[in-house]
Amino acid sequence: xxxxxxxxxxxxxxxxxxxxxxxxxxxxxxxxxxxxxxxxxxxxxxxxxxxxxxxxxxxxxxxxxxxxxxxxxxxxxxxxxxxxxxxxxxxxxxxxxxxxxxxxxxxxxxxxxxxxxxxxxxxxxxxxxxxxxxxxxxxxxxxxxxxxxxxxxxxxxxxxxxxxxxxxxxxxxxxxxxxxxxxxxxxxxxxxxxxxxxxxxxxxxxxxxxxxxxxxxxxxxxxxxxxxxxxxxxxxxxxxxxxxxxxxxxxxxxxxxxxxxxxxxxxxxxxxxxxxxxxxxxxxxxxxxxxxxxxxxxxxxxxxxxxxxxxxxxxxxxxxxxxxxxxxxxxxxxxxxxxxxxxxxxxxxxxxxxxxxxxxxxxxxxxxxxxxxxxxxxxxxxxxxxxxxxxxxxxxxxxxx
Amino acid sequence: xxxxxxxxxxxxxxxxxxxxxxxxxxxxxxxxxxxxxxxxxxxxxxxxxxxxxxxxxxxxxxxxxxxxxxxxxxxxxxxxxxxxxxxxxxxxxxxxxxxxxxxxxxxxxxxxxxxxxxxxxxxxxxxxxxxxxxxxxxxxxxxxxxxxxxxxxxxxxxxxxxxxxxxxxxxxxxxxxxxxxxxxxxxxxxxxxxxxxxxxxxxxxxxxxxxxxxxxxxxxxxxxxxxxxxxxxxxxxxxxxxxxxxxxxxxxxxxxxxxxxxxxxxxxxxxxxxxxxxxxxxxxxxxxxxxxxxxxxxxxxxxxxxxxxxxxxxxxxxxxxxxxxxxxxxxxxxxxxxxxxxxxxxxxxxxxxxxxxxxxxxxxxxxxxxxxxxxxxxxxxxxxxxxxxxxxxxxxxxxxxxxxxxxxxxxxxxxxxxxxxxxxxxxxxxxxxxxxxxxxxxxxxxxxxxxxxxxxxxxxxxxxxxxxxxxxxxxxxxxxxxxxxxxxxxxxxxxxxxxxxxxxxxxxxxxxxxxxxxxxxxxxxxxxxxxxxxxxxxxxxxxxxxxxxxxxxxxxxxxxxxxxxxxxxxxxxxxxxxxxxxxxxx
Numbered sequence: 001x002x003x004x005x006x007x008x009x010x011x012x013x014x015x016x017x018x019x020x021x022x023x024x025x026x027x028x029x030x031x032x033x034x035x036x037x038x039x040x041x042x043x044x045x046x047x048x049x050x051x052x053x054x055x056x057x058x059x060x061x062x063x064x065x066x067x068x069x070x071x072x073x074x075x076x077x078x079x080x081x082x083x084x085x086x087x088x089x090x091x092x093x094x095x096x097x098x099x100x101x102x103x104x105x106x107x108x109x110x111x112x113x114x115x116x117x118x119x120x121x122x123x124x125x126x127x128x129x130x131x132x133x134x135x136x137x138x139x140x141x142x143x144x145x146x147x148x149x150x151x152x153x154x155x156x157x158x159x160x161x162x163x164x165x166x167x168x169x170x171x172x173x174x175x176x177x178x179x180x181x182x183x184x185x186x187x188x189x190x191x192x193x194x195x196x197x198x199x200x201x202x203x204x205x206x207x208x209x210x211x212x213x214x215x216x217x218x219x220x221x222x223x224x225x226x227x228x229x230x231x232x233x234x235x236x237x238x239x240x241x242x243x244x245x246x247x248x249x250x251x252x253x254x255x256x257x258x259x260x261x262x263x264x265x266x267x268x269x270x271x272x273x274x275x276x277x278x279x280x281x282x283x284x285x286x287x288x289x290x291x292x293x294x295x296x297x298x299x300x301x302x303x304x305x306x307x308x309x310x311x312x313x314x315x316x317x318x319x320x321x322x323x324x325x326x327x328x329x330x331x332x333x334x335x336x337x338x339x340x341x342x343x344x345x346x347x348x349x350x351x352x353x354x355x356x357x358x359x360x361x362x363x364x365x366x367x368x369x370x371x372x373x374x375x376x377x378x379x380x381x382x383x384x385x386x387x388x389x390x391x392x393x394x395x396x397x398x399x400x401x
Numbered sequence: 402x403x404x405x406x407x408x409x410x411x412x413x414x415x416x417x418x419x420x421x422x423x424x425x426x427x428x429x430x431x432x433x434x435x436x437x438x439x440x441x442x443x444x445x446x447x448x449x450x451x452x453x454x455x456x457x458x459x460x461x462x463x464x465x466x467x468x469x470x471x472x473x474x475x476x477x478x479x480x481x482x483x484x485x486x487x488x489x490x491x492x493x494x495x496x497x498x499x500x501x502x503x504x505x506x507x508x509x510x511x512x513x514x515x516x517x518x519x520x521x522x523x524x525x526x527x528x529x530x531x532x533x534x535x536x537x538x539x540x541x542x543x544x545x546x547x548x549x550x551x552x553x554x555x556x557x558x559x560x561x562x563x564x565x566x567x568x569x570x571x572x573x574x575x576x577x578x579x580x581x582x583x584x585x586x587x588x589x590x591x592x593x594x595x596x597x598x599x600x601x602x603x604x605x606x607x608x609x610x611x612x613x614x615x616x617x618x619x620x621x622x623x624x625x626x627x628x629x630x631x632x633x634x635x636x637x638x639x640x641x642x643x644x645x646x647x648x649x650x651x652x653x654x655x656x657x658x659x660x661x662x663x664x665x666x667x668x669x670x671x672x673x674x675x676x677x678x679x680x681x682x683x684x685x686x687x688x689x690x691x692x693x694x695x696x697x698x699x700x701x702x703x704x705x706x707x708x709x710x711x712x713x714x715x716x717x718x719x720x721x722x723x724x725x726x727x728x729x730x731x732x733x734x735x736x737x738x739x740x741x742x743x744x745x746x747x748x749x750x751x752x753x754x755x756x757x758x759x760x761x762x763x764x765x766x767x768x769x770x771x772x773x774x775x776x777x778x779x780x781x782x783x784x785x786x787x788x789x790x791x792x793x794x795x796x797x798x799x800x801x802x803x804x805x806x807x808x809x810x811x812x813x814x815x816x817x818x819x820x821x822x823x824x825x826x827x828x829x830x831x832x833x834x835x836x837x838x839x840x841x842x843x844x845x846x847x848x849x850x851x852x853x854x855x856x857x858x859x860x861x862x863x864x865x866x867x868x869x870x871x872x873x874x875x876x877x878x879x880x881x882x883x884x885x886x887x888x889x890x891x892x893x894x895x896x897x898x899x900x901x902x903x904x905x906x907x908x909x910x911x912x913x914x915x916x917x918x919x920x921x922x923x924x925x926x927x928x929x930x931x932x933x934x935x936x937x938x939x940x941x942x943x944x945x946x947x948x949x950x951x952x953x954x955x956x957x958x959x960x961x962x963x964x965x966x967x968x969x970x971x972x973x974x975x976x977x978x979x980x981x982x983x984x985x986x987x
Contacts, residue, residue, distance in 0.1 A: 038952060039485075042494030042594065075949055081817070082909075083948060085902045086709050090949060093705035107815050111904050114819040118903060132816055174641055175806070176815045202634060205641040207599045211589065212520060213631035219514070220635070236498050237590045244508050244517040266496040266591060373500075 271375025421583025454576020612662020743910025771892020926972025
């Protein structure tokens, strides 16, 4: 083709019009692709979304990250890993996001993390608790925010070991999260207290607990203490039947996640007294960051924040800190740069560990109490995640080389 | 009761239960807390939900009674989706639990152990409801009509009974009972968004085990299953996931019509005799050819995300097509088709996890494994018919799901098997072409099989088993071969899906996935293979599009399904075919 003047003019105009040349990289927003189970588990994910929307607003108002605004493209995954993988593909290929993140269910988190590894995209899991996300299936591009099942079980074991109870029973939903929680709790408690024995376990199907029969079976084993992992409607059912049948009288109960407002509020005026739980005491935590967060959240949404709100807010703080430390949104730089990045959240300061990319964000451990017809957490303290992790050698053995 | 009279498999029955729980919560929050008011609230909830049931029946189901069997399932599934979003909009995302007044928290001492008073009340309500229903059925004119319609619907119509009015009344009664049950469940539990799906499968199991249409049977079955569960968890705490399905499988194998059920008389005259399949119209062939060419040319112009959607669509085409082999020409509706899909998927996944097999071997193992299992267990399935067959396939699929879920050492449990990717050199485009070749190729092979003498023999066995046997066709054997072919094809779809997603999870074999296959076949039309193809493309396209666009995708998807059901009463392809044949014959 001969180069005529027309061709030359058209070619120049076309090249100049190409967006990549007109926008310098420095002012384009940082795009974060967020996937979560908004329709499957709304009671948790809606407060979570409120949390990250608030964080994005605040960060953008303060000038953004590296001079660039944050832009979140959020998608629902219908609670299924296969849909989440496809949607991750849409975010990466069509929406051209810089970072993938979010997820709630452990299997969804694992599937998206594996996809991120294949596509060499950074993935920051916010909610999923499965240990395998950063250990057995951990990899260079995967990071996780929340304290894992192991960490929270370890926090509870610290309290449980102080109890005089020797005969323990466990009740947990029959899937990986429940099985993991019981496994770690048993292992760690029996290491701390060799005189302890687990005399029975019950494994109700998730969402379908036969609470009366389960409570009967547990009582028949004559335990001194109960370790509970059920949550949501199963927990409500279990608490009501247990209260009426006197299952908890004269017994200690250690319960995972029950102190979170999303689960504690649902119990209403049947919230138990004296259960040792992990959770979030809300406005009772009077640190400056927490009170500022609660005030801003109330102002924007008119309700008190839940645990999900804190996680969503911390999720964006963590990513912002990671990008600042990496100095760019290039995936390879971020994969190395996020490690060691420190960030401030409403419930404390945390960093992403270099050895397994798990953040040291902790949670509150305390006791439940019934006040004014509602359950609250009392006698709480903040458990820093960094103290409740296995030794580096054990982790190196677990992570794929 | 609803199934016995109207033969509608009402998937939305769980939604009626859930609505009863939510409406009951709202009613109880404004009523005083004495027992008499609680009873009034329960009855009020029942009336409210009965009205909703009547609304559903009049606006939707009434228009599709003439549709092929199970088509109403599609409509009720659309209703399930719409109700899920509606309850979310009306009552919010949180679990709602009523505050229990002191009389609900009371207990009595039985053999030194505390037993809740409310549980005793529930125990008393069960036989009371049964007695009331028995009186209604045996001692009233309405009950006589219901029994007549259950036994022989067409004869009852021939005798001048107002069928439509009867159906509405039965639906109202069934819905009202479901609503009351939802309200009664509130004191022990809470109104939450997962109630519908938690309840409906177990409800179907109870009804099938008791015998469809038999109220007393349902009562005995629910007692049986409740007792087995309560004692089962003492002996084997981990049996909670699979117990009901094991019971159902055992009962159906020993008594193919449930404990107290009668063989269901086929409903005469309600729908047309299946049209014999003629040669494919030329328009359809041209359209199909063009679509295939477009699909093969897609890597050139489509982005990577669109290709991933098209890969899913191709897999869905094969999955639905394989179900069609069983459902259409085979006449065996299956609620557990995802079992074969899951077995194929896990065969590929396990082979990669333990033996690091290359892609071709993994893809070859999938249909082989699924076909082998189908051959082993198909003989149990083909002995039954109708809804009982469908429920036995459901039981089998749930057992497969539970095995994948609980055998954690081998299958990884619900964390699944990860890292099952095709070689990087293939890329998304290459794998897309491979999926299309395999899935469409297999679907075309199925089409060839169905138009071969085997297909004709299979349809002969479906249309008139006696006549077919008389001319020497071994109908059971033919049906078994159909099950094996369907299973193997679904297994191939599963294997292709595994590599497309890079992972295998127990959910691949779950009920929801089987229902998806059913929806695709019903949406497209059961008559010919083009039905599931169109249904698969439409459903996958709609679902993928809506999920990425809006938070209310469930309501929109449900509404679209309901609309399609009303506009295309024979399924999309079926209606087009009928119109085409009708026009041609004019």
